[in-house]
Amino acid sequence: MSTRTVVPARAAWSSVIRAGETLTLTDLHGNQAVDFLVYDAHDTAVRYSAPDTIHAQGGIFLTTGSVLMSNEHTPLMTVTADGVGRHDTVGGACSKESNTLRYGHHTWSQHACVDNFLAEGARHGLGKRDLVSNINWYMNVPVEKDGTLGIVDGISAPGLSLTLRAERDVLVLVSNCPQINNPCNGFDPTAVEVTITAGATTGSAPVDGMTTPGAGT
Numbered sequence: 001m002s003t004r005t006v007v008p009a010r011a012a013w014s015s016v017i018r019a020g021e022t023l024t025l026t027d028l029h030g031n032q033a034v035d036f037l038v039y040d041a042h043d044t045a046v047r048y049s050a051p052d053t054i055h056a057q058g059g060i061f062l063t064t065g066s067v068l069m070s071n072e073h074t075p076l077m078t079v080t081a082d083g084v085g086r087h088d089t090v091g092g093a094c095s096k097e098s099n100t101l102r103y104g105h106h107t108w109s110q111h112a113c114v115d116n117f118l119a120e121g122a123r124h125g126l127g128k129r130d131l132v133s134n135i136n137w138y139m140n141v142p143v144e145k146d147g148t149l150g151i152v153d154g155i156s157a158p159g160l161s162l163t164l165r166a167e168r169d170v171l172v173l174v175s176n177c178p179q180i181n182n183p184c185n186g187f188d189p190t191a192v193e194v195t196i197t198a199g200a201t202t203g204s205a206p207v208d209g210m211t212t213p214g215a216g217t
Contacts, residue, residue, distance in 0.1 A: 002197045009189040010178035012116035014123065016041045017166040020199030022080065025137055025174075026161040029190035031154035033139040033177040035093050035113040037121075037132065038068060038076050041169040044126060046070045050089050050133040060143065062087040062135065068164070071132075075167040083160035088136040090143070091151060093117065094179045103181040116175035124171060136177075137162060139184050151182045165199065 006028075007013045017023050025034055040046035052069035054060050062068075064082040067075045092098075095114035099107040117131055138156040143149045178189050 002195050004193060004195045007174060007176045007192050007194060009176060009191050010111055010116075011176050012120035013174040013176070013194060014120045015172055015194075015196065017077075017170050017172055017196060018199070019166050019168050022163050022165050022197045022199060023077075023172060024081075024161050024163040024193075024195040024197065026159065026193040026195070027084075027138050027156045028158065028193055030156055030158040030160070031138070031183075031186040032156070032190050032192055033154070033179070033184040034137040034192055035117070035175040035177050036135040036137055037117060037173040039126075039130075039171045039173075040070065040076065041171045044124070044130065044171065046072055046074070047130070047132055048076060048135070049073075050135075054089060060089050062089060067167075068135070076170050077164040077166055079162060080165050081161075081163040083162065084138060084156050086140070086155065087162070088139040088141040089133075090149060091136050091139055091141040091184075093131075093134050093136075093175065094177065099179075099181060107181060110180070111178045113175040113177055113179070116178075117173055120173050120175070126173075136184070139177075151184050153183045154186070 038048045049071040052073045056069050057066055063085050064079055066079045068077045070076050093113035095112045096108055140152050140154045141149050176192050180187055
C-alpha cells in the first residue's frame with residue numbers, strides 16, 4: 001500500500017516513516033532542490049548527522065547505497081534507488097540571513113528553507129536548536145580540489161526519483177526549496193511528490209505526538 005502527496009512549490013511537509021517503509025521523492029518538473037532532515041521518531045535528540053554520514057561512506061555525495069547516519073553513528077535511512085546519481089550534503093538550507101549576505105538586503109522578505117523547517121518542526125515540538133546541517137536532494141553542489149563549492153544547474157530531470165528505506169521509525173521534515181536567487185531550482189520552484197510505501201517490517205507502536213504516514217502540509 002502506498003500514500004502519495006504532492007508538495008507544492010515552496011511548501012513544507014513532514015511525516016513519520018515506520019521501520020521498513022520506504023519514502024520516494026519524485027522531482028516532477030526537474031531541477032528542484034528538496035531540503036531534508038530526519039530524526040529518530042521516538043527520540044528526536046537522535047538526528048541526521050552530516051559528519052557521521054560523510055565519514056561512514058567516505059564521500060560527500062549521496063546515491064544508491066548511502067546510509068543516513070545519526071549523531072550516535074547509527075543508521076536512520078538508506079538510499080535504495082536513485083535516478084539522479086548525486087545529491088548534496090554540504091550546501092545547507094537557505095535562510096533570510098544567508099540570502100541577504102549572498103544576494104542583498106532586498107531578499108530579506110523572501111521565504112526560505114529555514115522558515116519551512118521551523119514551521120513544520122514546530123508541529124512536532126522541534127525548535128531552532130533542533131535544526132542541523134541538512135541534505136539537499138537533487139541539488140548540484142560541485143566541490144573543487146581547493147574546497148571551493150558552488151551551486152549550479154541541477155542534473156535532475158522531470159520524473160526522476162530517489163527512494164529511502166527507514167531503518168527505524170523516523171520523523172522526516174521536507175522543505176521544497178523556495179530559493180529563486182541561484183540555479184538550484186532553475187530560478188523557478190516547482191512541486192515534488194512524496195510517496196510512502198509499506199514495508200515487510202512495519203507495524204511499530206504509535207509514536208506519541210507525531211504525525212501518521214502521509215500527514216503534513
